[in-house]
Amino acid sequence: MKLFDVYPLFEVEPVNGKDCYVYDQNQQPYLDFYGGHAVISIGHSHPNYVKRINHQLSQISFYSNSVLNELQIKLAKKLGQISGYEDYQLFLCNSGAEAIENALKLASFENGKNQVIAFNHSFHGRTNGALSVTDNPSLRAPINCDCRSHFLELEDSEGLEKLLKTGQIAAVVIEGIQGIGGINVPSEKFLQEIESLCKEYKAFVILDEIQSGYGRSGDFFAHQKSGIKPDLITVAKGMGNGFPIGGVLIHPKFKAKFGQLGTTFGGNHLACAAGLAVLEVIERENLISNAKIMGAYLKRKLKGQSGIKEIKGRGLMLGLKFNFPIKELRNKLLKEAHVFTGSASDKNVLRLLPPLTIGKLEADQFIDKLNQITKKLDEDAAISIN
Numbered sequence: 221m222k223l224f225d226v227y228p229l230f231e232v233e234p235v236n237g238k239d240c241y242v243y244d245q246n247q248q249p250y251l252d253f254y255g256g257h258a259v260i261s262i263g264h265s266h267p268n269y270v271k272r273i274n275h276q277l278s279q280i281s282f283y284s285n286s287v288l289n290e291l292q293i294k295l296a297k298k299l300g301q302i303s304g305y306e307d308y309q310l311f312l313c314n315s316g317a318e319a320i321e322n323a324l325k326l327a328s329f330e331n332g333k334n335q336v337i338a339f340n341h342s343f344h345g346r347t348n349g350a351l352s353v354t355d356n357p358s359l360r361a362p363i364n365c366d367c368r369s370h371f372l373e374l375e376d377s378e379g380l381e382k383l384l385k386t387g388q389i390a391a392v393v394i395e396g397i398q399g400i401g402g403i404n405v406p407s408e409k410f411l412q413e414i415e416s417l418c419k420e421y422k423a424f425v426i427l428d429e430i431q432s433g434y435g436r437s438g439d440f441f442a443h444q445k446s447g448i449k450p451d452l453i454t455v456a457k458g459m460g461n462g463f464p465i466g467g468v469l470i471h472p473k474f475k476a477k478f479g480q481l482g483t484t485f486g487g488n489h490l491a492c493a494a495g496l497a498v499l500e501v502i503e504r505e506n507l508i509s510n511a512k513i514m515g516a517y518l519k520r521k522l523k524g525q526s527g528i529k530e531i532k533g534r535g536l537m538l539g540l541k542f543n544f545p546i547k548e549l550r551n552k553l554l555k556e557a558h559v560f561t562g563s564a565s566d567k568n569v570l571r572l573l574p575p576l577t578i579g580k581l582e583a584d585q586f587i588d589k590l591n592q593i594t595k596k597l598d599e600d601a602a603i604s605i606n
């Protein structure tokens with residue numbers, strides 16, 4: 221059997237990883253400024269992570285959600301404590317898209333409405349509901365097309381109020397920082413307007429922190445700078461450092477009903493062990509403040525560098541906007557300088573999503589390698605003009 225060929229692949233096969241590096245079969249190191257798509261939060265193969273999962277595997281790895289599972293309770297408690305959402309409730313699932321599906325469903329169950337407001341350049345996942353709030357029609361199959369979503373520009377408060385006034389809107393769904401769209405940060409004022417308008421018109425705020433959460437922005441959640449308290453917060457990616465796990469943080473006003481939500485694998489023992497290890501390491505190693513410090517360091521050092529028009533984002537969720545498309549730069553960074561980086565739907569944005577454990581050594585190494593490749597591209601361009 222062949223694999224269903226949906227992924228354009230780089231010709232690299234990481235076979236092991238340690239902290240901010242992955243290694244191929246020849247043990248060639250690659251500096252990981254992509255974090256396997258914003259997933260690696262505490263670094264590859266962190267000893268605490270390996271130990272916890274190994275130990276759990278030797279005890280019990282899975283049983284159904286119809287029995288007690290102390291690890292789920294411990295994970296919810298720790299997440300509440302570290303995130304500052306101690307009074308919220310946690311529903312555990314397996315991925316980001318699933319977290320979004322469940323958040324949309326909860327909002328609609330609760331207020332009985334069925335339309336949603338989302339934003340241009342958004343990405344929330346590839347399942348039916350998540351796709352309906354994702355601004356990329358090419359990902360939607362005819363069977364997915366349900367037209368109950370409205371898309372607005374970020375910061376369009378007038379449009380937001382106009383739609384909310386119809387009384388049909390179940391929820392407004394927004395990323396803490398737009399990731400795939402090119403690292404676009406909603407203003408604190410706009411987030412506060414969303415919160416107060418949703419309260420006024422009885423819609424819910426769903427904050428998608430799947431990419432921007434778990435310390436990546438320099439706060440546990442990116443929206444926390446604005447002081448708002450969303451009704452529903454979705455998490456995944458950095459939550460498991462690679463082990464599939466997702467979740468919805470649910471405001472205490474939502475009262476759970478038996479059977480309303482459910483999943484076979486969500487919250488299994490191994491996933492909870494991974495989730496607990498991640499939170500322990502984030503806390504013990506002060507990774508949220510490290511993300512803030514290293515993000516500011518990278519911004520300071522990269523400012524004014526050749527070809528960079530703008531540095532977007534904060535913490536370790538940065539977008540370097542170049543004055544040219546970055547495809548070749550990204551390829552050369554990987555092939556010639558052995559550095560993984562990310563792209564975005566904005567073709568001029570190079571996305572940086574390293575593990576939250578990077579230090580100055582890795583940041584300086586990245587900057588040197590970026591300089592080396594941009595210089596080479598400049599020289600090649602000069603030769604081709606002459």
Ligand SMILES: Cc1ncc(COP(=O)(O)O)c(C=O)c1O
Pocket residue numbers: 315316317318320343344345346395399400428429430431432456457
């Ligand atoms: C902001 C955001 N939401 C949702 C998702 C979907 O997550 P998953 O791929 O785990 O379904 C992603 C994935 O990239 C994302 O970046």
